[in-house]
Amino acid sequence: MRNNAAKQRLMAGKPAIGVVACAGSPLVAEMLSLIGYDFVIVDNQHGAWDENASMVAFHQIVLGAATPMARVRQNDFYAIGRLLDRGALGIVVPMVNSPQEAEAAAFAAHYPPCGGRSAGAFGAALHGAGDYMAWVEDQVYLAVQIETAEGLERADEILSVPGVDGCWIGPIDLAKSLGLDLTSQSGRQRHEAAIMRVLEACRRAGKVPGIFGGADPGYWLDKGFLFVTTAPELDILGDTMRTMLAGIRAGRAW
Amino acid sequence: MKTNHAKERMLAGRPALGAAVGLGSPVAAELYSQQGWDFVLIDGQHGNWSLDTTTAAIRSVLAGTAAPMVRVQKNDFFAIGSLLDRGALGVVVPMVHTRQEAEAAAFAARFPPIGGRSQGGFGTAILGVAEYERWANEQVFLAIQIESERAVEHAEDLLSTPGVDGCWIGPADLAASLGVDLGTDSGRRRHEEAIMHVLEACRRTAKAPGIAGGTRGERWLEKGFLFVTCAGDIPALRDTGTQTLAALQRYR
Numbered sequence: 001m002r003n004n005a006a007k008q009r010l011m012a013g014k015p016a017i018g019v020v021a022c023a024g025s026p027l028v029a030e031m032l033s034l035i036g037y038d039f040v041i042v043d044n045q046h047g048a049w050d051e052n053a054s055m056v057a058f059h060q061i062v063l064g065a066a067t068p069m070a071r072v073r074q075n076d077f078y079a080i081g082r083l084l085d086r087g088a089l090g091i092v093v094p095m096v097n098s099p100q101e102a103e104a105a106a107f108a109a110h111y112p113p114c115g116g117r118s119a120g121a122f123g124a125a126l127h128g129a130g131d132y133m134a135w136v137e138d139q140v141y142l143a144v145q146i147e148t149a150e151g152l153e154r155a156d157e158i159l160s161v162p163g164v165d166g167c168w169i170g171p172i173d174l175a176k177s178l179g180l181d182l183t184s185q186s187g188r189q190r191h192e193a194a195i196m197r198v199l200e201a202c203r204r205a206g207k208v209p210g211i212f213g214g215a216d217p218g219y220w221l222d223k224g225f226l227f228v229t230t231a232p233e234l235d236i237l238g239d240t241m242r243t244m245l246a247g248i249r250a251g252r253a254w
Numbered sequence: 255m256k257t258n259h260a261k262e263r264m265l266a267g268r269p270a271l272g273a274a275v276g277l278g279s280p281v282a283a284e285l286y287s288q289q290g291w292d293f294v295l296i297d298g299q300h301g302n303w304s305l306d307t308t309t310a311a312i313r314s315v316l317a318g319t320a321a322p323m324v325r326v327q328k329n330d331f332f333a334i335g336s337l338l339d340r341g342a343l344g345v346v347v348p349m350v351h352t353r354q355e356a357e358a359a360a361f362a363a364r365f366p367p368i369g370g371r372s373q374g375g376f377g378t379a380i381l382g383v384a385e386y387e388r389w390a391n392e393q394v395f396l397a398i399q400i401e402s403e404r405a406v407e408h409a410e411d412l413l414s415t416p417g418v419d420g421c422w423i424g425p426a427d428l429a430a431s432l433g434v435d436l437g438t439d440s441g442r443r444r445h446e447e448a449i450m451h452v453l454e455a456c457r458r459t460a461k462a463p464g465i466a467g468g469t470r471g472e473r474w475l476e477k478g479f480l481f482v483t484c485a486g487d488i489p490a491l492r493d494t495g496t497q498t499l500a501a502l503q504r505y506r
Contacts, residue, residue, distance in 0.1 A: 026309075026310065026313070027309070027376070027377060030313065030379075030380060031379060034379055034380065034382075055281075056280065056310040056313070059280065059284065059310070059313055059314050059317055060310075060313045060380075062317055063313060063316055063317055063380050064380075122281065123281055125281075125284060125285055125288050126284055126288070126314065126317045126318075128288060128318075
């Protein structure tokens with residue numbers, strides 16, 4: 001039986017470092033798990049994933065140390081259930097702007113009596129749990145994305161919803177929604193103040209503060225965020241190869 | 255690090271029980287691995303598998319305790335290599351009739367100096383091995399299918415090929431090749447004699463005797479076969495579906 005080690009870390013107040021997988025490749029997701037990330041988010045909102053490849057990715061992620069998670073494409077009861085049925089142990093829900101929306105996400109991610117998730121997890125045998133429906137209730141990790149002005153305003157209400165384990169701030173969408181210019185110092189200051197407000201809301205609600213760490217996850221880990229992701233694997237691939245290519249070309253005239 | 259427990263069992267003289275999957279569903283392959291079968295045989299010859307779903311199925315099998323094995327579509331150097339590159343721990347090669355064909359299969363499945371397998375196993379990191387090439391030469395199980403009259407006659411020669419670990423008799427193709435009628439006593443007798451002849455050849459060459467057991471796996475295990483498939487997703491679906499529906503006939 002494979003427990004959700006990332007959730008166990010977070011519940012113990014220890015950080016979990018994850019990565020967003022966008023490329024749609026189960027083999028790449030597997031590699032990210034093998035190299036030691038605590039969790040891998042199979043990004044069904046923006047990434048190049050279909051449902052079947054997502055399932056294959058969850059099953060390959062569990063071969064390494066990481067917890068298989070998914071960002072659902074929208075806050076939808078059936079979409080969340082289908083990802084969990086295929087073996088995801090964590091769900092990230094984009095654009096959660098109200099406690100009602102947070103309640104809908106929690107309802108979809110949990111079986112009764114906590115929620116209303118529908119039975120039929122045909123693809124979850126890989127976890128080796130005898131009674132999957134009972135086991136998964138403690139294992140599933142649910143993060144809501146706070147990434148709008150409205151979500152920021154209602155962060156305390158959203159995070160206090162039962163069944164919501166934490167948040168995963170989308171800093172880029174949040175900056176856009178707040179109308180902030182991140183190239184100016186005042187814009188960056190206001191941006192960080194907003195992010196820290198959510199961190200405080202997490203602490204008040206006893207929930208896990210999380211954020212898309214992008215190029216500087218260490219910065220947010222030092223601030224106290226626990227559920228932190230690096231840049232998506234495609235960005236890292238592009239940056240690494242761009243640097244390598246420039247190095248090969250540097251100083252060589254053709 | 256994964257080890258090929260099925261091969262370990264056979265080398266110790268203990269049987270490895272397998273389930274064959276042909277529907278093309280990695281989830282079905284995974285279920286067998288979770289149930290405790292020693293190996294899952296992904297049937298790339300007759301089954302509904304693409305290379306991508308085969309990769310996924312190998313991963314799903316590795317998530318459980320079984321060794322992922324694949325029957326390759328044909329005895330082809332590149333086809334065998336590409337399955338092993340995807341993490342398969344065993345390969346079954348159909349229709350091996352001659353010593354040269356057995357040697358070709360072994361050449362494809364083993365790295366130098368034993369064989370000529372090409373390096374580039376992008377999908378083998380999952381096995382968690384530092385020196386994959388050397389490890390794979392020991393861990394990979396290679397079974398040739400003996401399923402023709404000619405192959406039975408030369409069974410000892412085929413099985414003694416270095417790099418070949420055993421056989422997996424195809425009883426149906428063998429019966430067709432022998433021209434025997436399994437509906438008659440004499441046909442069944444000749445069929446079984448041929449099969450037992452191969453078992454003896456395995457013993458003389460110290461190779462693992464194997465057979466596609468179909469629904470009669472236990473019978474062959476009793477005879478001493480060690481690499482035996484005893485279940486499969488297609489027969490399971492066919493048999494339980496047929497039986498369940500038959501039991502409900504009175505409601506129709």
